[in-house]
Amino acid sequence: MTGNDRTAAAPAQQGQHRPLRADAQRNEDRLLQAAAAAFTRDGAGASVKDIARQAGVGVGTLYRRFPSKELLIEATYRNEVQLLCDAAPELAAAMPPADALRAWMERFIEFMATKQGMADALRVVLTDDSERLQTRANLATAVGHLLSAATSQGAARTQVAAADVLMALGGISLISGSEHRPDLAVRLIDLLLRGILTG
Amino acid sequence: MTGNDRTAAAPAQQGQHRPLRADAQRNEDRLLQAAAAAFTRDGAGASVKDIARQAGVGVGTLYRRFPSKELLIEATYRNEVQLLCDAAPELAAAMPPADALRAWMERFIEFMATKQGMADALRVVLTDDSERLQTRANLATAVGHLLSAATSQGAARTQVAAADVLMALGGISLISGSEHRPDLAVRLIDLLLRGILTG
């Protein structure tokens, strides 16, 4: 047992780690690396076959680990999404709740638009109700944080659920991200915020 | 009702009718008929090849007329979407503007959810900016009607653009339609309306 950190290796879950076989773990690492390179280079249009070849494995191996292309994308960007989530409390501490909420929303949309095709992955993440996908829970927590900060100061209506706000952001990503339209996204965020905030 | 469709036969345009060759017109009719049957039977999962075979033409013919599956879906349901648009003025005349707006929105979402996969077609319709697609213009007009009825009575904020509201509805369709979730759609409409309406 060499001191190699394999703590949470499984791609789409976290609660259980059944230890992965050594070669499988190596392949998973290579796949994620190849995927990151491919998606960065070619956007979401990068083909899974190329990614598998680049990683030196067969497509079967890729699909065993990542049951769909969307889930591969999700796994590839999980870290960055996590950073986004982590930023929520910081924003909430640094500025008035309404501003923090807007700022985070804009970062969210910007992120989804930047990672081309991330929106489709997001759709899966937000829609698929197998509870294994932690990403959704993390996002919901981040939104919840910002939202409760706002409600506790009377800046937001209490009836609004974090999950719904997250879904709304997903919807905005899906239409505004189809063709890069930052201005549309901003206006839709305005609309959404007016529905959330008091006054 | 009106003398039906034969006048403007082109599938995705209306401004210009360059008269279609007789056989081409016949094939187009058959394709739309086959598509309607197939989509009704199998949902949006119906394969393009089956539709072409059913219509007795090759896929090439289908693709000449309908450059993508989404556009075929759009053409197939154009009439029904038109009915939806036509309902807007009636609703506006029959009830207070805020209620009319909500009612129409719910019909819209319901329609998109019912016609499985229509949401994907909608994404194309709303996103594709080639001005040939009249459907988007019709939808925008319908929303505009309801919206201006509301603003003229002081029920809605004047800054809200019809196109943006339409996009928002598209976004709601895309997430709530992924997996049938009528309740989510209703809550998101509430949120949207609160952003649009005064008070």
Add this chain to the structure above:
DNA sequence: CTTGCAACCGGAACTGGTTCCGCTTATGGT
């Protein structure tokens, strides 16, 4: 009626995601 040709047609071929299955191998128990 003949003829020229643009419009049209069909379907084979290509692309990209996903599944399937026979073979290989890491691993833990003996």
Add this chain to the structure above:
DNA sequence: ACCATAAGCGGAACCAGTTCCGGTTGCAAG
């Protein structure tokens, strides 16, 4: 060290959408 076996592997095969192109044909001008 050896074996049994479950986990893993590769890539051929499959299916759906889309493109391409050589052959066909409606149409109207002569």
